[in-house]
Amino acid sequence: MRSIAHPYRSQLFFHRVDCCYSRSLSQSSYPVLSADALYEKIRMDNRIVSVVVWVVCCI
Structure with missing residues (x-):
């Protein structure tokens, strides 16, 4: 659903989404x-704490 409060922002957002979906994937490599x-x-x-460990893989 498109936002009524900021029509320019929503138009720009949906334009970028449309460009992303319509681009050709054969023209270059995408990481x-x-x-x-x-x-x-x-x-x-001397305390046990929970921490986040990030696991990242880039191809």
């Missing part, structure tokens, strides 16, 4: 980035 996060428990200052 792939995959990211995920794991929560691990570590000992910090």
Whole structure:
């Protein structure tokens, strides 16, 4: 649903989405980035805390 409050912004957004969907994928290479996060428990200052560990793969 398109926003009524900011018609220019929504038009610009949907224009960019349309350009993305209509582009040719055979003209150049597109890198792939995959990211995920794991929560691990570590000992910090004699306490056990939960921290985020990012796992990132780029092809």
